[in-house]
Amino acid sequence: NGCLYNGDKTELIMCFTKESEVNIADETTRIKDYAFMQATNIENVNFDGNITTIGSQVFWYSNTKLKNVYIGAGVTSINPIFKYGNYYGTVTVDEANPNYSSENNEIYNKDKTELIGIYHDIQGSYTVKQGVTRIGDRVFYNKYQMTEIILPEGLKEIGSSFQYCNGLTEIFIPNSVEKIASTAFTNSSNLMHIRIDKAPNTIEGA
Numbered sequence: 001n002g003c004l005y006n007g008d009k010t011e012l013i014m015c016f017t018k019e020s021e022v023n024i025a026d027e028t029t030r031i032k033d034y035a036f037m038q039a040t041n042i043e044n045v046n047f048d049g050n051i052t053t054i055g056s057q058v059f060w061y062s063n064t065k066l067k068n069v070y071i072g073a074g075v076t077s078i079n080p081i082f083k084y085g086n087y088y089g090t091v092t093v094d095e096a097n098p099n100y101s102s103e104n105n106e107i108y109n110k111d112k113t114e115l116i117g118i119y120h121d122i123q124g125s126y127t128v129k130q131g132v133t134r135i136g137d138r139v140f141y142n143k144y145q146m147t148e149i150i151l152p153e154g155l156k157e158i159g160s161s162f163q164y165c166n167g168l169t170e171i172f173i174p175n176s177v178e179k180i181a182s183t184a185f186t187n188s189s190n191l192m193h194i195r196i197d198k199a200p201n202t203i204e205g206a
Contacts, residue, residue, distance in 0.1 A: 048072025055086040
């Protein structure tokens with residue numbers, strides 16, 4: 001069916017179909033990293049059934065015809081860059097999923113207090129949704145055309161979130177932030193001004 005699996009079909013290793021849709025084996029629980037890179041005509045993909053895990057960079061720049069990615073109720077692990085550098089189509093999470101939710105082509109945890117992934121391009125300014133208390137790892141990975149980020153008061157934790165954000169020159173950290181990962185701004189080479197108004201040693205990791 002245009003797919004390569006491991007021996008018992010629990011892991012989809014590579015989908016190389018040239019069709020617009022594909023039926024993933026019922027036994028499959030894991031989608032491997034880079035799995036759909038060669039499926040250049042794929043338009044609609046359903047990660048439902050028994051699928052629990054979606055790996056890194058499953059979709060790539062080459063998947064230019066992508067229209068819909070549906071994430072089923074049973075998925076428990078989504079790599080934040082499973083759709084790497086690909087802003088085609090829409091990502092939707094099943095409302096019955098107890099772990100994740102989707103809004104405006106973005107993925108959050110169920111109660112939308114953690115921002116997990118952004119699957120649309122950002123050019124210029126971006127405002128993080130009010131109510132978000134944690135920004136997860138690699139959420140803004142390589143969003144190099146983002147020139148401004150507005151963080152909400154009430155945000156408590158910033159993960160390794162802003163790697164390779166070379167459009168950023170400055171960022172203001174709200175007073176509510178309690179923890180910043182040591183690799184939060186890795187390789188954001190134009191980020192010259194980080195404003196933190198809190199007292200020294202009051203943010204873990206900063």
